[in-house]
Amino acid sequence: MTEALLELARSVGREAAMYVNRVRPKGRVDVAATKSSPTDAVTEIDRACEELIRARIKAARPDDGFVGEEGDDVIGTSGVDWVVDPIDGTVNFIYGIPMYSVSIAARQDAEVVAGYVVNIASGAEWGAVRGGGSWRYDGDDRLLLSAPSVARLSHALVATGFNYVPEIRTKQAEAVARLLPHVRDIRRIGSAALDLCALAEGQYDAYVEEGLKEWDLAAGGLIASESGLLLSGLDGEPDERLVMVAHPSIAEEYFDLVRACGF
Ligand code: IPD
Numbered sequence: 001m002t003e004a005l006l007e008l009a010r011s012v013g014r015e016a017a018m019y020v021n022r023v024r025p026k027g028r029v030d031v032a033a034t035k036s037s038p039t040d041a042v043t044e045i046d047r048a049c050e051e052l053i054r055a056r057i058k059a060a061r062p063d064d065g066f067v068g069e070e071g072d073d074v075i076g077t078s079g080v081d082w083v084v085d086p087i088d089g090t091v092n093f094i095y096g097i098p099m100y101s102v103s104i105a106a107r108q109d110a111e112v113v114a115g116y117v118v119n120i121a122s123g124a125e126w127g128a129v130r131g132g133g134s135w136r137y138d139g140d141d142r143l144l145l146s147a148p149s150v151a152r153l154s155h156a157l158v159a160t161g162f163n164y165v166p167e168i169r170t171k172q173a174e175a176v177a178r179l180l181p182h183v184r185d186i187r188r189i190g191s192a193a194l195d196l197c198a199l200a201e202g203q204y205d206a207y208v209e210e211g212l213k214e215w216d217l218a219a220g221g222l223i224a225s226e227s228g229l230l231l232s233g234l235d236g237e238p239d240e241r242l243v244m245v246a247h248p249s250i251a252e253e254y255f256d257l258v259r260a261c262g263f
Pocket of ligand 1: 190212
């Protein structure tokens with residue numbers, strides 16, 4: 001069942017990525033509206049991409065629920081819900097920076113059981129099933145991911161992101177400034193889903209972000225945890241308040257440091 005959910009996520013995600021590549025104009029993409037703040041943009045292509053994903057999933061599994069970034073929630077009756085970000089990294093998409101993704105997760109009885117992320121611009125794809133590992137796709141082959149251990153927290157490369165609301169950003173910037181002297185460096189790429197896949201691949205050592213929505217986290221979070229990384233919130237499960245990710249070799253020390261920095 002979980003594999004079937006993942007295969008559906010992959011076939012719909014690939015179609016969605018092809019659609020976005022086909023319709024994206026050259027240069028900058030027009031902003032259609034803004035959401036939580038004047039810099040939190042959405043384009044007509046985000047909306048159309050989500051419509052495509054909704055339609056394909058509904059056709060295949062009409063009784064499932066759906067939670068998407070750009071539309072109303074659908075309450076299902078099957079116990080399966082889809083959690084979808086049609087374009088994670090919308091600002092990169094608008095500017096033409098090739099780091100934006102489709103993120104599709106399936107939740108069963110409120111637990112994420114399958115996750116799929118595709119970098120729309122490059123075509124790189126990742127997948128995971130709960131208890132079955134995570135991988136990068138090489139065609140239809142699965143290259144299993146095992147996040148590397150970290151010898152010293154002071155050498156950790158840490159990825160992060162910032163909320164769109166100026167008051168929250170001010171607090172995040174202050175917390176990042178306190179963190180920076182204790183780690184190797186900070187990266188801010190602009191797609192949480194791609195950040196979480198990069199962590200699983202060992203391209204970063206740790207991650208912290210406040211204000212992630214469930215569609216930013218669901219698929220990438222499973223890919224990261226199935227690669228052996230630990231995810232935590234401020235006091236328990238990761239959530240919108242705080243998401244921290246690190247390899248078990250530094251996790252306890254890193255999570256304490258993040259809290260001490262005032263995130
Ligand atoms: C955003 C990206 C970004 C993160 C923001 C998210 P969106 O998603 O994931 O990396 O820092 O918090 O909102 O708005 O481009 O779908």
